[in-house]
Amino acid sequence: MTRIANYCAICGGLLVSRNTAGRMRPFCQRCETPVYFDPKVAVAVFITRAGRVLLIQRAADPGKGKWALPAGFVDYDEAPEAAAIRETREETNLQVHIGKLLAVFPKRDQGLADIVIAYAAEVLAGEARAGDDAAAVGWFAPNDLPPLVFTPSITLTGLWRQGKLEL
Numbered sequence: 001m002t003r004i005a006n007y008c009a010i011c012g013g014l015l016v017s018r019n020t021a022g023r024m025r026p027f028c029q030r031c032e033t034p035v036y037f038d039p040k041v042a043v044a045v046f047i048t049r050a051g052r053v054l055l056i057q058r059a060a061d062p063g064k065g066k067w068a069l070p071a072g073f074v075d076y077d078e079a080p081e082a083a084a085i086r087e088t089r090e091e092t093n094l095q096v097h098i099g100k101l102l103a104v105f106p107k108r109d110q111g112l113a114d115i116v117i118a119y120a121a122e123v124l125a126g127e128a129r130a131g132d133d134a135a136a137v138g139w140f141a142p143n144d145l146p147p148l149v150f151t152p153s154i155t156l157t158g159l160w161r162q163g164k165l166e167l
C-alpha cells in the first residue's frame with residue numbers, strides 16, 4: 001500500500017519530497033525533519049487442541065466472511081508476544097501461552113500488515129468466543145478447513161494439514 005503524508009506530524013509544515021538516506025521521502029522544510037514510513041507489523045497465532053486449529057471468521061474487509069488465524073497489529077511500544085496474547089484474548093476470549101516462532105511473512109496479499117510474525121500458542125484458560133473484529137470462532141480439523149484468507153493463514157494451515165508444521 002502506498003504511503004502518503006502531506007503535513008509534518010511534528011510542526012504541521014507542508015512536506016516536500018527529498019532524497020534522504022537513499023530514497024525519496026517526505027521532508028519537512030520548516031523543521032528539517034524527514035518522514036520515515038515504518039512497516040505495519042502484525043502477529044498471528046496458531047493454536048491447536050485435540051487435533052483442531054482455532055480460526056476466526058472475519059467480520060470486516062479485507063476478507064470479510066472468510067477465516068483466518070487470530071491476528072492483529074502490534075502496538076508501537078508492545079512486544080510481539082504480548083500483542084499475540086492480547087489479540088487472541090480480544091478475538092477469541094482465550095488466554096494463551098505463546099510458544100515457538102513459526103514464521104515471519106513479508107507482505108504478499110491484500111492483508112493490512114506489511115510484516116506478519118506467526119507464533120504457535122497453547123490455551124491456558126477460557127472458552128472460545130468471538131470478540132472484537134471476529135464474527136465467529138471455530139476449531140477445525142485438517143481435512144475440514146473453511147474458506148481461508150491471507151497468506152500466513154493459508155500457508156501455515158496448509159503445512160499443518162500436510163503434517164509439516166512443527167508446533
Ligand SMILES: [Zn+2]
Pocket residue numbers: 008009010011012013028029030031032033
Ligand atoms: Zn515539521
